[in-house]
Amino acid sequence: GAGVSQSPRYKVAKRGQDVALRCDPISGHVSLFWYQQALGQGPEFLTYFQNEAQLDKSGLPSDRFFAERPEGSVSTLKIQRTQQEDSAVYLCASSLVPGQGNEQYFGPGTRLTVT
Amino acid sequence: GQNIDQPTEMTATEGAIVQINCTYQTSGFNGLFWYQQHAGEAPTFLSYNVLDGLEEKGRFSSFLSRSKGYSYLLLKELQMKDSASYLCAVRDRNEAAGNKLTFGGGTRVLVKP
Numbered sequence: 001g002a003g004v005s006q007s008p009r010y011k012v013a014k015r016g017q018d019v020a021l022r023c024d025p026i027s028g029h030v031s032l033f034w035y036q037q038a039l040g041q042g043p044e045f046l047t048y049f050q051n052e053a054q055l056d057k058s059g060l061p062s063d064r065f066f067a068e069r070p071e072g073s074v075s076t077l078k079i080q081r082t083q084q085e086d087s088a089v090y091l092c093a094s095s096l097v098p099g100q101g102n103e104q105y106f107g108p109g110t111r112l113t114v115t
Numbered sequence: 116g117q118n119i120d121q122p123t124e125m126t127a128t129e130g131a132i133v134q135i136n137c138t139y140q141t142s143g144f145n146g147l148f149w150y151q152q153h154a155g156e157a158p159t160f161l162s163y164n165v166l167d168g169l170e171e172k173g174r175f176s177s178f179l180s181r182s183k184g185y186s187y188l189l190l191k192e193l194q195m196k197d198s199a200s201y202l203c204a205v206r207d208r209n210e211a212a213g214n215k216l217t218f219g220g221g222t223r224v225l226v227k228p
Contacts, residue, residue: 004157033215042119042202042218043158056215091157103148104216106157 143208
């Protein structure tokens with residue numbers, strides 16, 4: 001079956017530009033997570049949605065980062081006025097419901113390079 | 116918060132066994148996951164432990180000791196395709212946060228012929 005998809009796979013932005021990264025979770029999955037992964041590091045939590053509700057945005061590094069999931073399926077992570085330190089892979093993950101034993105399924109990520 | 120430590124890199128020979136250790140300090144624990152990540156690809160689920168003991172799944176096994184804040188992933192009969200990063204992740208107890216995962220830095224395993 002279809003897994004988590006993300007687009008674009010690669011994005012090059014000039015410093016100061018705005019970018020939008022898209023995530024299509026597995027159909028029917030309630031939970032959706034965004035993570036940021038720097039080169040050679042593990043993923044770091046950014047934000048969490050349960051259906052359309054953003055229940056945790058404690059990992060967003062600054063107010064330049066904004067995420068939405070208006071209809072409880074597709075999600076968009078927007079970064080305004082990109083900076084070089086935003087260069088990373090942005091991973092989206094979804095899981096069926098919150099709770100015990102529900103693994104998160106990851107998408108392939110969007111590699112963002114800010115020049 | 117969570118603090119998770121695992122070695123940065125390990126090298127092993129094809130056909131051998133490798134054990135990747137993970138230690139964690141947590142303010143709330145609701146299970147430990149191991150993921151495999153090949154370069155440029157998505158992390159893929161390997162194992163999940165929430166109770167103490169060993170979980171075996173084919174060539175891969177994972178062990179958990181909650182009292183010691185310790186887990187390991189055991190890879191047996193190593194194959195070249197096992198060369199990848201292995202991520203240890205602890206799940207938060209806070210359901211309002213969706214039981215989010217906190218990851219270690221990953222252990223890059225290189226399998227040599």
